[in-house]
Amino acid sequence: MSNFVVNAVAREDEGKGASRRLRREGLVPGILYGGDKRKKPAAISVQNNELVKMLADNTFFSSILTLKLDDKEEQVIIKDLQRHPSKPTVLHADFQRITKTNKxxxxxxxxxxxxxxxxxxxxxxxxxxxxxxxxxxxxxxxxxxxxxxxxxxxxxxxxxxxxxxxxxxxxxxxxxxxxxxxxxxxxxxxxxxxxxxxx
Structure with missing residues (x-):
């Protein structure tokens, strides 16, 4: 498995306006969900340039990723990705937490x-x-x-x-x-x- 590290930051502002602001700052709005039932979905953002660089490696999509958020690391997979039709920009990214016992x-x-x-x-x-x-x-x-x-x-x-x-x-x-x-x-x-x- 490839060893990809995604650096994420928690975000509180949600909605289309907030997402547009993030994109202007070179950030990709995203969501982190799944895994342990006690863990709630978390709104996050990641650096567009970092994400685009990782996406250039096709194994990114079939790998277990390490997502760093609030000084904690979680094992995740990429579940959905929305790209800009003509620019090297990711519009939104969904990450799913994984556990050892869940397929x-x-x-x-x-x-x-x-x-x-x-x-x-x-x-x-x-x-x-x-x-x-x-x-x-x-x-x-x-x-x-x-x-x-x-x-x-x-x-x-x-x-x-x-x-x-x-x-x-x-x-x-x-x-x-x-x-x-x-x-x-x-x-x-x-x-x-x-x-x-x-x-």
Whole structure:
């Protein structure tokens, strides 16, 4: 897991006017919620420049983050992010506290490996990925940096689905918990134009 530290400050002013003032000062309004039932949601702000810098690393979204607030540290994940459509500015950020015993839903990258060893590759076929992330459910201690699809057994014209993802122990795919009808395609093998004729 990546070690990201988010420095936050508690804020008392809420509402659109207060949020606009914060953004003019280079701050991102946010909310911290969840975790222990005794802990209430907290309105916070973080430095936009610091947050944008961390967002440049794709693993930020699939990592457990350390949020520092009022001289205390909490383990959190990023749950929602609103970005400006044209500027390098975050408009709002939601952070969810985590606990060791509660499972979390989080989106992690999908890595595809081994296609070059497949029969499809040897037949001059190519692989195209349709999804590069997937939402999983697991305990924080079981959170993988990514999940993998082994393509070494791929055949020509094969379609890969969520159920083809190799999952570590304790990790589930959220969509598949809803049933087989939600086993979406994540990639497919195809023959480039001219490849068939060249056989």
């Amino acid at each position: 979390i839903k989080i989106t992690v990258p999908i890595s595809f490996a081994g296609f070059e060893k497949s029969a499809a590759s040897k037949a001059a076929c190519k692989f195209a990925a349709e999804k590069n992330t997937v939402e999983i459910l697991c305990l924080p201690s079981d959170l993988p940096e990514s999940v993998e699809v082994n393509l070494s057994a791929c055949q020509s014209d094969q379609v890969l689905h969520l159920s083809d993802i190799s999952l570590p122990a304790g990790v589930e795919i959220v969509a598949l918990r809803r049933g087989e009808d939600h086993d979406q395609g994540i990639g497919y093998v195809y023959a480039p134009r001219g490849a068939r004729a060249a056989k």
